[in-house]
Each structure stands twice: as structure tokens, then as C-alpha cells.
Amino acid sequence: MDQTVFNLQKQIYKARQTSCTKKAKSLIKLLYGSSSAILLAIAQVTQDAQEQSRLANKLIEHSNRDWRGYKAHPIIKYYKPIKKGEKRQLVLPSLDDKVIQHLVKFALEPYYEGKFEASHFSFRPGMGIYDAINSIFQSLSKKPKWVLKARIEGFFDNLNHEFLLKSIPDKTSKQLIKKWLKVGYLDNKHLEPTTSPQYGIISPLIANRVLDGMERYLKAEIEKVFSDASTLKVIRYSCDFLVIHEDNQIILQCQELLKKWLGNRGITQLNTQVVQSTENFDFLTYNIQFYAERRMNPHYKRQLISQGKYKKEFLNIRPSASAIKKHRDAIREVFDKMKAAPQEALIRRLNPIIRAWAHEYQHVTSPDTFSKLDYWLWEKLWKWSKRRHPNKGSGWVKAKYFTKTERKSSDFMIDKQRIHWYGMVKTSPYQNPLAGKSYYDSETDP
Numbered sequence: 001m002d003q004t005v006f007n008l009q010k011q012i013y014k015a016r017q018t019s020c021t022k023k024a025k026s027l028i029k030l031l032y033g034s035s036s037a038i039l040l041a042i043a044q045v046t047q048d049a050q051e052q053s054r055l056a057n058k059l060i061e062h063s064n065r066d067w068r069g070y071k072a073h074p075i076i077k078y079y080k081p082i083k084k085g086e087k088r089q090l091v092l093p094s095l096d097d098k099v100i101q102h103l104v105k106f107a108l109e110p111y112y113e114g115k116f117e118a119s120h121f122s123f124r125p126g127m128g129i130y131d132a133i134n135s136i137f138q139s140l141s142k143k144p145k146w147v148l149k150a151r152i153e154g155f156f157d158n159l160n161h162e163f164l165l166k167s168i169p170d171k172t173s174k175q176l177i178k179k180w181l182k183v184g185y186l187d188n189k190h191l192e193p194t195t196s197p198q199y200g201i202i203s204p205l206i207a208n209r210v211l212d213g214m215e216r217y218l219k220a221e222i223e224k225v226f227s228d229a230s231t232l233k234v235i236r237y238s239c240d241f242l243v244i245h246e247d248n249q250i251i252l253q254c255q256e257l258l259k260k261w262l263g264n265r266g267i268t269q270l271n272t273q274v275v276q277s278t279e280n281f282d283f284l285t286y287n288i289q290f291y292a293e294r295r296m297n298p299h300y301k302r303q304l305i306s307q308g309k310y311k312k313e314f315l316n317i318r319p320s321a322s323a324i325k326k327h328r329d330a331i332r333e334v335f336d337k338m339k340a341a342p343q344e345a346l347i348r349r350l351n352p353i354i355r356a357w358a359h360e361y362q363h364v365t366s367p368d369t370f371s372k373l374d375y376w377l378w379e380k381l382w383k384w385s386k387r388r389h390p391n392k393g394s395g396w397v398k399a400k401y402f403t404k405t406e407r408k409s410s411d412f413m414i415d416k417q418r419i420h421w422y423g424m425v426k427t428s429p430y431q432n433p434l435a436g437k438s439y440y441d442s443e444t445d446p
Contacts (some may be wrong), residue, residue: 004036009110013440016114021169024114028107028170033063041102045095055099067172073097075185079113086105093200097180100167101201104173108202110440111169112209119215120236130363130430132237133286140277140290141235141315142411145278148243150258153269155207156240160266167209177202204238207220210265211236214258218243221257226250240284248274277315285323287366289316300354317364324369327357331377335384343401343414346384351420358422363430370422381419 008031015024031037035056042055062070073094079087087260093101109125116124121132139145161181168174180200184191216233222229226247232254233244243254255272262270275281277290291314330353338346354377358370385401386394402410405418410421 002040005034005040005106008034008037009106010440012107013110013114013438016111024111025170027109029172031107032067032103032172035060035063036107037103038099041106044102045098051095055095058096059099061190061319067100068175070176070179070418072101072179072183074174074191076139076182077185078185091185095258098201100176101180104176105202105205106172107170107203108168108209109205112205112212113438116208116212117215120208120211120235120241122236122238123208124439126432126437129237129284131237131432132284133364134286134430134432135233135235136242136283137315137317139235140241140288143246144290144292145244145246145277146248147275147281148251148255148272149275149281149283150241150243150270150272152211152239152262152267153271155267156203158266158268159206159210160264162267164206164210177206207238214261216243217261218254218257220254222250225253237284242283244277256384282320282322285320287316287318287320290314291316316364319361319364319369323361324373328373328376332378334382339384339387343412344417347412347419354420354422355425357419358425361423362427364427366427367423370425370427373422376420377419378410378412412427 008027012024012027012031015021015027026077028082034181038059039052039056042052042059046052046055073096076092078090078092080090082088112126119135121127121129140147165174165178168177186192214236215232218234219229219232226249227245228245228250231245233242235242243251244259245254246253251274255274258272259268259270262268270356273281276289278292280287280289282288283319334346334349334353338349341349358366361369380403382397385397389397390402398410402411402415403413405411405413408421408426
């Protein structure tokens, strides 16, 4: 079933990539009528056999009528208490709408991927945050440049619906998305109007489509005034993006051009900051800084020079201070909640958090950060151990909770369970297995 749908998606992608728009639209219509696509969308939403059967019977009937009689359901909003006096807003779309949004995503994603520019990396198949960071490294690692750092606020609250609907290629997708735009949401049993389907499965795809073409537009406009527009680079992840160029005047011009380009899409809330890459700046959860000359031990420097491996310039990409603080707060919360817990329970609770965070940053310059966090974690573990036995000496506490291993002279472990130190995750450059190909290229598999 997956392969049937994927083969159809690859055909849509290829038709769009070769500008066979009429054929692509015919294939999209075929996908909307495919029972395999409907069943796959249902499987993405629920594993309950009875619910799957109900949805299949209902939605296949709608597909036979080209979805003309389908009615969208209001989104239900509710508020979940998280801390004293604080609540988190949660949303609950209907199962029917979730299934059909998956179906719309199956149809539109390969169509848009056929023409998407390579400057945005969020919520695209086969791409992710590491691709964005790798693109930043390629753009900033050789010489100092100017950077326009920007973030779009209130994207879905202000999105121009007319612009969005014009960008949708086929009638079925357009009529379904139009229904979600109008259906509204229930808040404390009061029906309120919606602005855009920001809580839906297709929301990231909509955002990517609306913001696609940013780099092409900037280059075309800059070429009218400046001769050097070819090296302009845009790197976008969700609503955060960077515009990079050597010339500060070009960057300042881009800042003004973006206001107009985004304004046509209804987006007016844009936070911007112009920095040099030699300055210390954050992008997402990463800190970025270019050094004209690498700082290192003189002996090690001479060794690299003799081996022909020395590079004077250095781009340092590492976890940001805010990302480290957020992670430390999560670790502190575990220690606070598990003051009286057994040692093995503490290890089981901490290890997944540490491992996940370390793997998230294993493709950037993290060894120094990992080393500092290991020292900080050891101190936390030592204080946790000492607190449990206030009348015992340090030697007794160390013997009970810490063991000498091949890695550490004092490894926090019991039996065969040991803490997962940050330094146990080795850093390495990121390589995307697709190597520049699209997820929907014919050589790839789902």
C-alpha cells in the first residue's frame, strides 16, 4: 500500500519537475480517488480497527463523489493545567479532518517539491535542521560576511487567504483547504472563526509553499541595482531565516525588499537584525561565529601545518546558551523529583534525556560543550549522592555510587547500569544520505 502511493507521488513529482502541469494535476486527482492512499492516511491517524473501518467506509464514499459533499469539523480547543496557575492550550481536530489532511499532504507535497527552491529545510521529506546548519557552514566558513537574521511572527494569524488559495494547483485540494479556513474552532463551546489551519497536518506544507521563492525574488530585485547578486544566500527553517552576502548594502536592501514581498502575503510582523558573521549570533538553538584565525595550541597548530591540514579561518557552530540552559533546567527538574529514588531509577530517567540532547548536537562543534556538561553532571550526581547519606564520609559515598571504569575514574553506575556521559557521543560532520537528491527521485524508497 505504501509503495502504491509512493509510486504515484513520484509520478506527480516528476511531472511537476518537468513542467508537465496538466499531467501532474491528473495524477493528483487519481491519488484523491485511490483507496490505497485513503487507507494509508487512515493508518497515519489511528490503529483502532473499528475506527479504521468506519473511516474507510465513509471517506471512500466521499472520494467517489470527488469530495464535494465533505464537511469539515470545527477544531476543539481545550486547556490542560501544567503548573500551578498555568495552562497549556491544546487543539483537537476531528479524526476525519486529520485523515483528509494527510491525504492532501500526500497529493500536494510531491507537486510542490518538484519546484521548491533549495533554500528552505523545515518539514520537507528527507531534509531537516542538520541540512540547514550544513548550508550555513558552507556559506559562512570561508570569509566574513554580513547576515540578515529574521523571524516571522504571527504567520498563520496574518496569512492572506487569497494568496494561499491561488497557489493551490487543483480544484479538490483548493475546496478542501477552503473548508478548513472557514470552519472555525470551538473554545468553551463557543464557535470562533479560524484564520488559517495552523493546527493541521498540512500547516507546515502551506507555510513552505507561501514562503517559497524568497531567494529567487531577492536575487532578481538585487540584480536590478547591484552587479553581485549571484552569491546571495537565503537559508530558512520554518519561520526563521538568514540572508547572507559579503556586501552590507545588499543586505540592507534585502531587509526592505522582504517587507514588500512578505506584505503581499499578508505578513507584516518581521523581526530582523543585521550582524557580521564575526559577531556572536544565534540561529534556532545554535550559536554561530566566524573567526578570521583559528584559536589553538601553538604546538598543535605547527603539527597541522606540517601535515598540510591547517586552515586559518574557522566557523564555530555550537549549542546556544539558551539551548544549554533549557537542557540543564530539564536535568535539574529530574534531580529535584528523584531525590529519594533508587540509583538505577535515576540513571534510567536521565540517560534518554542526555543521549537525545547530545545526539541533537553531535554534528556541530560540541566537544567543549559536552566536556563542560560532563563536569556539571558529575557535580550534580555527587551532590545527589552526598545528600542521601549526610552522616557518611566522601570515601564511603564514592565507593557506594561510583566505580572506576575504563572511561572514568569515578563512573556513576550500579550493577551494569551506568550514566550516559555527554562525551560518549562522538561528534562528526553531517552527511545527508540523499546527497542532493529529492526524496521523490525515482531511485529512493519510502
